[in-house]
Amino acid sequence: MAKEITTEIIIRSTPDKVWSILTDFEKYPTWNPFITSLTGKIETGKKIKVNIVPPGGPAMTFKPTILKNVPRKELAWLGSVFVKGLFDGEHRFELTDNEDGTVRFVQRERFEGVFVWMFNPQKTKDGFELMNRKLKALAEK
Template sequence: MRTIESAIEIDAPPERVWEELIDFEEYVEWNPFIPRASGEARVGHRLTIKIEPPGAREFTFTPKVTVVEEPRRLAWLGRVGLPHLFDGRHSFHLEPLADGERTRFRQHEVFGGVLVPLLLREGAIQRGFDAMNAALKRRVERKAPVKA
């Protein structure tokens, strides 16, 4: 098993970050790592996700949503082929910071299966997570209401 993680602080409350995170149709406007996504953030539903890891081939898959804890956590399970060949358990965590007006946003994925050593491009995925986090921060902070 391999784990990849990336985190960033966003100057907006978790509810605001959550709105952008689950607005899959808008990913095309801002998300360099997942430029296409569709579906509904509901447990048991399948999403269609296209990832474009920097320096690696693009890939489209249909993960199943496993956790929705609005506005704190969204998770899915993606597979290539049969179970235990190449599985990815991806989660997004939104943690309110002490002031309640900022959020620590974290992506976390655990990869498992016999094909992981052959197929996983860790560096590309890490760069993709980092790029998505930075783009989400820019988008949310640009759209956040101005504080008085």
């Protein structure tokens, strides 16, 4: 079984500016209401540490592995709860230059595993949307 969340927003900015905000992890606590902390190197195969706070939900910490890092285009990681296969989440940030002074920012996650059926993704989706709006506000300054 699998569940997927996809959110997107159009940002009046450049891919460079959006990417620089998105990958400046030290500043996440000052602006990001959903991913409140992210530490580690964004190199394929490396582990990072991610703290999230879904609106109305408990704070959680994950240690996913970077799957893909294409500067100004895509960042993806895969995390598991306890053991791979029980509850796994593949998270992606995607940037598309619309070549009209705007960037399409997509944030998505695909959840798979034995316990996915128990998961209600609404709070996580709400967190994505909050983060997207804050990223837009910063990048459009």
